Amino acid sequence: MSSDREHNFDEALLSGYLDGMLTQQETQRIRLHLEACASCRQAVDEMRTIREVTMTSTFSTPPDDQWDERPRGNISRLSFGLGWAIVIAWVVGLLGFALGQLWSGPESLTEKLLIFSAISGFALLLLSVLIDRIKRLGSDRYRRIEK
Amino acid sequence: MTMSATSPELEELLLRAKKGEASACDELARDHRQATYIFALQLVGNADDAMDLAQEAMLRFFSTLDRFQAGRAVRPWLFAIVRNLARDFWRRGKLRRHQSLDENVPDLSRALADPGANPEQATLAAERRHRLWRAVSLLPATKREILVLRDFHDLSYAEIAQVLRIPIGTVMSRLHAARKGLRREFLALETPATSGRDS
Numbered sequence: 001m002s003s004d005r006e007h008n009f010d011e012a013l014l015s016g017y018l019d020g021m022l023t024q025q026e027t028q029r030i031r032l033h034l035e036a037c038a039s040c041r042q043a044v045d046e047m048r049t050i051r052e053v054t055m056t057s058t059f060s061t062p063p064d065d066q067w068d069e070r071p072r073g074n075i076s077r078l079s080f081g082l083g084w085a086i087v088i089a090w091v092v093g094l095l096g097f098a099l100g101q102l103w104s105g106p107e108s109l110t111e112k113l114l115i116f117s118a119i120s121g122f123a124l125l126l127l128s129v130l131i132d133r134i135k136r137l138g139s140d141r142y143r144r145i146e147k
Numbered sequence: 148m149t150m151s152a153t154s155p156e157l158e159e160l161l162l163r164a165k166k167g168e169a170s171a172c173d174e175l176a177r178d179h180r181q182a183t184y185i186f187a188l189q190l191v192g193n194a195d196d197a198m199d200l201a202q203e204a205m206l207r208f209f210s211t212l213d214r215f216q217a218g219r220a221v222r223p224w225l226f227a228i229v230r231n232l233a234r235d236f237w238r239r240g241k242l243r244r245h246q247s248l249d250e251n252v253p254d255l256s257r258a259l260a261d262p263g264a265n266p267e268q269a270t271l272a273a274e275r276r277h278r279l280w281r282a283v284s285l286l287p288a289t290k291r292e293i294l295v296l297r298d299f300h301d302l303s304y305a306e307i308a309q310v311l312r313i314p315i316g317t318v319m320s321r322l323h324a325a326r327k328g329l330r331r332e333f334l335a336l337e338t339p340a341t342s343g344r345d346s
Binding site (some may be wrong): 010011012013014015016019021035043046047050051053055056057058059060061062064066067 | 180194202324
């Protein structure tokens with residue numbers, strides 16, 4: 001293909017010609033040029049052939065059953081959030097009640113501290129798991145997908 | 148069912164999907180998921196990354212459906228999401244292939260479907276297709292993306308401008324540069340000993 005200087009027109013018009021994107025006047029101008037310029041004619045022919053090969057290609061695609069891109073519905077998301085809120089409130093309430101009962105009970109201070117430290121240990125472990133889960137939820141690409 | 152870019156059927160389908168109707172969402176997903184996957188593959192060159200990208204793009208499409216304007220074509224909107232996500236994934240190191248997206252990609256010809264019936268013709272045509280997609284893989288992202296949008300996905304210049312966020316007047320010149328680059332790579336792969344490479 002020769003350069004723009006030799007053509008006296010923008011070489012990109014050859015692509016516009018190939019795609020049928022030019023005005024009637026531009027199309028006529030390019031057509032006349034192609035009749036006279038063998039290198040541009042060859043370039044356009046080759047680009048057309050390459051385009052045809054590109055258009056007729058087919059790619060392997062994943063089967064439909066591998067896809068599940070529908071987002072969770074509003075009701076599903078609401079019940080999920082509400083469910084977690086109720087469970088957390090129940091656990092905190094229960095623990096508070098149990099600790100209150102323990103503190104006002106007849107056991108000695110040592111017994112109270114032993115039970116309290118055991119419960120506190122389990123609660124801290126649960127809390128750390130919960131924090132990890134929440135962090136992972138933030139980076140889970142598929143959290144909003146129906147599963 | 149595949150509908151034209153802005154047919155009344157598509158408008159109705161989008162309206163139903165916006166209201167959250169599951170069957171409409173499914174139909175939209177069925178119509179567009181494979182093209183979304185293929186465009187993602189053509190951008191990143193890796194099937195697993197392409198699946199992650201396409202899945203996330205479809206999800207983001209459905210979550211932003213209320214912002215989708217009536218009368219617009221779905222595919223440019225979806226492809227713009229894929230393109231943005233590909234850059235986002237790369238920035239955050241979520242792609243299995245960590246080289247810059249602006250470089251070439253692994254050989255796309257390996258992802259082509261098997262050739263058809265007539266074995267002799269199929270072999271010749273398939274060889275040509277494989278060589279072509281090897282050449283496409285060698286192009287830098289800016290050339291590869293505009294080329295596949297026009298010559299594979301058959302988007303109009305206006306739609307390409309929308310996906311790439313460039314003025315419509317730039318599409319023709321960028322596309323021509325991509326086609327010239329592809330022609331050079333394609334011919335170079337035919338006679339590797341005699342031709343140089345420029346990407």
